[in-house]
Amino acid sequence: MHKFIRSKTERGQAIVLIALAAIGMIAMIGLMVDGGLLMIEYGRLKRAIDAASLSAALQYREGYTITELTNAADEFLNLNQSDVFDIDVQTCDSAPGDPNLCTTPARKLVRVTASRRVRFGFLPIIGIRGTEITANSVGEAASVDVILVLDASQSMASEGGNYPDHYDATDYPLYGDPTYNDHPADDPSQCNPGNTCQPFRQIKDAAIDFVNQLYFPYDRVAVITFDRDAHLILPLDATNGMTGAAAQTTVVSAIRGLEVFQPPACTSPLDATKTHCLNPPPLPTGQFFEYPMFRASGDPSSLPSSNIGDGLWLAGNELGRGREDSLWVVILLAGGPTNTGCTNGSAHGCTGPTYANGRVCPPSTWFYPFCREGDVSAATRHVAGSVNYDADDYARDAADFLANPITGQGASIFTIGLGDLVRHARSGDPEAGQKLLDYAATQAGDASGAQVNHGLYVYAPSPADLREIFRAIAENIATKLSH
Numbered sequence: 001m002h003k004f005i006r007s008k009t010e011r012g013q014a015i016v017l018i019a020l021a022a023i024g025m026i027a028m029i030g031l032m033v034d035g036g037l038l039m040i041e042y043g044r045l046k047r048a049i050d051a052a053s054l055s056a057a058l059q060y061r062e063g064y065t066i067t068e069l070t071n072a073a074d075e076f077l078n079l080n081q082s083d084v085f086d087i088d089v090q091t092c093d094s095a096p097g098d099p100n101l102c103t104t105p106a107r108k109l110v111r112v113t114a115s116r117r118v119r120f121g122f123l124p125i126i127g128i129r130g131t132e133i134t135a136n137s138v139g140e141a142a143s144v145d146v147i148l149v150l151d152a153s154q155s156m157a158s159e160g161g162n163y164p165d166h167y168d169a170t171d172y173p174l175y176g177d178p179t180y181n182d183h184p185a186d187d188p189s190q191c192n193p194g195n196t197c198q199p200f201r202q203i204k205d206a207a208i209d210f211v212n213q214l215y216f217p218y219d220r221v222a223v224i225t226f227d228r229d230a231h232l233i234l235p236l237d238a239t240n241g242m243t244g245a246a247a248q249t250t251v252v253s254a255i256r257g258l259e260v261f262q263p264p265a266c267t268s269p270l271d272a273t274k275t276h277c278l279n280p281p282p283l284p285t286g287q288f289f290e291y292p293m294f295r296a297s298g299d300p301s302s303l304p305s306s307n308i309g310d311g312l313w314l315a316g317n318e319l320g321r322g323r324e325d326s327l328w329v330v331i332l333l334a335g336g337p338t339n340t341g342c343t344n345g346s347a348h349g350c351t352g353p354t355y356a357n358g359r360v361c362p363p364s365t366w367f368y369p370f371c372r373e374g375d376v377s378a379a380t381r382h383v384a385g386s387v388n389y390d391a392d393d394y395a396r397d398a399a400d401f402l403a404n405p406i407t408g409q410g411a412s413i414f415t416i417g418l419g420d421l422v423r424h425a426r427s428g429d430p431e432a433g434q435k436l437l438d439y440a441a442t443q444a445g446d447a448s449g450a451q452v453n454h455g456l457y458v459y460a461p462s463p464a465d466l467r468e469i470f471r472a473i474a475e476n477i478a479t480k481l482s483h
Contacts, residue, residue, distance in 0.1 A: 038118055049114055052072075052114070056089055056110045060091070066091070084115065088112070089112050090110070091110050105217075108142070108218050109140050111137070112137055112139065115132050145319070145327070147319065147330045147411075148255070149226065150224070152231075153335070154227070155336060159199050186288070188259065206466035216247035222234055223255060223258070225258055225311075227306070228305055230310035235318065264277055265277060265278050273292075276289060300365075305340040305370070306336055308398075316409050316411075327477070329412050330413045334417060334418070335417075336421035336425065337372065337428075338395045339370050340359050340360070340371055342394060362388050365390050372391045372432065374429055377435070396436065403452050413440050413454075414457075416469055417457070434457075437457050442455075442457060458473070
């Protein structure tokens with residue numbers, strides 16, 4: 001009987017095999033563990049770059065530089081990923097520019113790319129100490145479709161004669177006094193040609209400053225004015241296909257060319273064929289404006305007035321031209337309460353009863369403050385079709401349509417109340433104007449339970465406050481730009 005004796009060589013081979021098997025097992029474990037680590041670290045990097053691309057996109061504005069976008073991305077990444085490197089930021093406009101980011105229509109797209117090194121825990125045993133990973137992400141700041149709805153009624157030329165205080169006791173001792181609005185500088189036919197109507201000139205200057213903070217052609221602007229009626233001055237799609245500079249110039253020129261309401265001259269002081277007219281000098285009544293139909297019939301719906309409701313309805317209709325992937329914003333500036341609506345009896349969304357002159361002005365309101373109830377609290381809200389449906393109800397319905405994303409347009413409404421009449425109306429509810437403007441900005445559209453993207457209401461005691469208010473609105477809009 002012979003014993004089987006292993007040689008020393010065989011025993012050495014076994015040790016080598018066991019060692020190789022151990023290394024293989026460690027390598028397999030390393031692949032699983034470090035592979036999982038690699039996926040985790042890539043996910044961390046990708047999430048950080050996603051956020052960094054959005055941070056950079058929010059800097060996408062007029063006059064931006066690639067350095068500014070890169071700094072925004074770099075700052076965010078270094079707060080969240082301390083060891084990133086090779087940060088690269090590209091836009092359609094960057095040099096040389098990324099053609100994949102150039103879209104039609106133009107979109108505010110920013111691509112951020114960055115890398116970081118991942119150190120392995122097990123794989124260094126087989127000589128693989130780590131690797132570099134790279135990720136990129138495209139962030140987008142929403143383009144903005146803005147509709148400016150500006151009050152161009154008679155009061156917007158009321159501060160020329162004794163600017164800045166158009167309630168001076170000397171010039172306006174009593175509402176209805178023959179000296180009311182008697183200074184030539186307050187005559188639209190005199191101040192419109194020279195662009196000197198106040199406070200309208202300052203309103204336009206502040207609106208232009210706001211427009212210059214937008215980024216054309218990515219952002220678009222429509223311009224609407226209202227006096228007795230609403231007027232579409234510049235459609236939302238008027239600048240489609242233009243370069244950024246041309247689009248900006250077009251919008252600025254449209255705003256600069258706006259004029260205060262100016263009716264034709266009367267052929268006689270009581271020309272009942274005219275709803276309202278401008279008395280040429282010498283002034284037979286001590287006033288620039290004549291209301292012959294009102295004097296002839298006593299129908300206050302024929303008075304020239306402030307048609308906020310139709311301005312908002314027209315804005316709602318204009319948003320039919322809005323881009324689905326843009327942020328819809330309406331900015332309304334008014335110098336007092338509304339007191340008419342429903343142009344020619346069949347205006348934008350007008351469903352209530354109209355009266356002698358085709359206006360929402362029920363007989364129950366045929367006294368001061370004319371065409372709206374004296375109390376405009378929520379308790380006095382009337383539904384369309386009611387015999388008491390008035391101008392204030394009409395304007396609130398328009399705001400509901402604009403703001404509600406389910407039954408209407410889903411726009412964010414920002415409102416500005418300019419001057420004393422917004423908070424201290426001469427008759428009726430003294431805060432009628434402010435209540436309407438605050439409702440439009442902060443409550444409109446809520447009744448249906450929809451998730452409304454509300455805006456902001458700001459009161460401007462004087463035109464000098466408008467530039468800062470428009471700047472604040474621009475910053476507020478910027479917080480809504482990501483999607």
